[in-house]
Amino acid sequence: EVQLVESGGGLVQPGGSLRLSCAASGFTFSSYEMNWVRQAPGKGLEWVSYISSTSSTIYYADSVKGRFTISRDNAKNSLYLQMNSLRAEDTAVYYCARPILTGYLHFDYWGQGTLVTVSS
């Protein structure tokens, strides 16, 4: 069974940093591209970042470019999101998401999400 489990969320002050993790199991993690998607409280979905299976290709939403860094460790079956210079508008539930098949960009598997709250 495919499982994605996010962790690392919490309360952080504006300007602070946080590192999110996503532990993957039930599939060959090293074969799949991965993404982070976020959802502000009461709002819609916003794609945040993409990383290819070998980390050779990475994309970011403009809203996080230069502040967030996506990475992965295929040996540990883990995906990460390093978030720096956090702003109030980064407050959201952050989901890691896997495509239905490698090479696709629609998401069949989602974690349960981890809440990041940026507030003083």
Added chain:
Amino acid sequence: EIVMTQSPATLSVSPGERATLSCRASQSVSANLAWYHQKPGQAPRLLIYGASTRATGIPARFSGSGSGTEFTLTISSLQSEDFAVYYCQQYNNWPITFGQGTRLEIK
């Protein structure tokens, strides 16, 4: 960036009736469009990809159509578990973008 616009914002429909949700892209996304629904406190669930292909385990009452800039999700006979927020997503161009959502509520 491709802007995805969903309509209506809220749709009130009685159980057993048909619901039709729309999604418009600001430029062509070919058939690279997916639909999700999301219930409170849960992660989104993939319903449709490739504009019209049902994801694994999705009932046949869900159907998607369209290409280019105009897309439709139809739920033929609403069940109680279908009342949720629905999102469209384009994956034709970077950045991936979602619509703002349509809330499907019980009439």
